[in-house]
Amino acid sequence: MTLPTRPLRLDGSGRTDRAMASLIGVVALYRRLSGMSGRRRPPVATVARDLPLVVDEVRREADGVAGLRLVHERGAPLPRWRPGAHIDLSPRPGLVRQYSLCGDPADRSAYRVGVRSLGEGSAAVHALEKGARVTARGPRNAFPFVASPAYLFVAGGIGITPILPMVRQAAAAGADWRLVYTGRDEASMPFLEELSRIEALFPAERSSALSGDRVWIRPDTTYGIPASGAELLEGAPEGAPIYCCGPAPMIVGVRTDAALRASGPVFFERFSPPPIVGGEPFRVALARSGRVLDVPADRTTLDLLRETVPGIAYSCRQGFCGTCEVPTVTGDRVRICVEREPVSLDL
Structure with a gap:
């Protein structure tokens, strides 16, 4: 991690506060990771069937x-x-x-x-x-699974759904794998019995930070608070890719702490739109109706259109499915769930 070359001076004396300099770097990294969205990934191939x-x-x-x-x-x-x-x-x-x-x-x-x-x-x-x-x-x-001799899987709640087939494939391939599965309480966490059967068929061969278990079930009701990124990364095989799916705060925590500890690459998938960080307000013109929408810094074009255009189509709200594509007056098409530039829509 690169820290600012001129950290803040707290009392005007010219002395460097190293703790504050470190904090500034962590916050900057958090903001940068939080602001990343599905638009920065390679486009997902369209399947027209x-x-x-x-x-x-x-x-x-x-x-x-x-x-x-x-x-x-x-x-x-x-x-x-x-x-x-x-x-x-x-x-x-x-x-x-x-x-x-x-x-x-x-x-x-x-x-x-x-x-x-x-x-x-x-x-x-x-x-x-x-x-x-x-x-x-x-x-x-949009969440491809790469071959590796080892993995750490992190799932939050319904985020277990794309992770479950990955666990099965990793186990069948003889990889060294660990799964950390979090949720509000065990009653809300699906597929626990299925994961127990997989773990029984493929027990861990060596001890780890997870006490030798392949699967760590971590409900918030047992531990009192949601897990931090650092806690979720305990027991990760060295250099192993990390597959993470769940709530946005959990993903940001894992990515932030993984970057700080030089862990393996982090692959992630969200089930909700990422937070808008560092956004700027902008305007969207609706050519047919003549209306102009002022989009605040913390909202999207889709948010405003849902309030003004009944029945506007959308689905993933992350920019990869294409359901929310709308034509512009110039003949182009934009995905209004992620587009953050002034534009005139053919609406």
């Missing part, structure tokens, strides 16, 4: 979490996928949401997703029953 699916099974995986097994309506094999992939699921016409595939990539007879009840999209999924017909597009992968 609609899959007619049928709900084959609905299970209660945890408090507020439904697990769905989806099969092709004609019984055909489903497209191949790799750990980290997701599908765009439409539980009803006009509504699309992204859900990570959490089943077995080798099983092409069905897709499995785990969905926590959080909003309109998840409520529609939770209302589905066995035999219901839905449409999916994909799979696509």
Whole structure:
């Protein structure tokens, strides 16, 4: 980490306060990591195929979490996928949401997703029953899993869904792996029994900061507070890639502390839009209506359009799915969930 060359002087005497200089560097790193969004990643390949699916099974995986097994309506094999992939699921016409595939990539007879009840999209999924017909597009992968002799997996709550197939593949490949799984309480954390079975089949061969266990279940109710990034990184195999999925504060904590301790590369996926850090206010013109929207520094164009244009389409709110693309008056298209420049939209 590079610290400022001229740290702040607290009392005007010209003496350097080293502790404050270090704090400034950490805060700067935190802000930089917090401000990164899906726009900085390579674009996710578009998959232009609609899959007619049928709900084959609905299970209660945890408090507020439904697990769905989806099969092709004609019984055909489903497209191949790799750990980290997701599908765009439409539980009803006009509504699309992204859900990570959490089943077995080798099983092409069905897709499995785990969905926590959080909003309109998840409520529609939770209302589905066995035999219901839905449409999916994909799979696509914005969270690719790389080959390595060792891994640390960090999952928060429903963030376990893309991590679970990675754990299975790492275990089957004989890699040295550890999983830290956090949540509000055990009742809200899905797939605990499945993880226990995987750990029993592939026990750790050596002791570690995790007391020799492959899987560390860390509910907040047991420890009193959410885990820090440093705590989540305990027991990481040296130089191993870190795969992290969960709430934005957890991801930022892991990335910040991983950078400070020269850990392996951090791969992450968010299930919610990243916070806007260091934003500037700007204006968006709506050409057809003649309206001008003043977008505050801490909000997005999508936020304002949801209040002024009923039915505006959106899904991931991170810039990779393309659902929120809107044409401009010049014929270009912008993704209004991440676009932060003045623009005139053809709306």
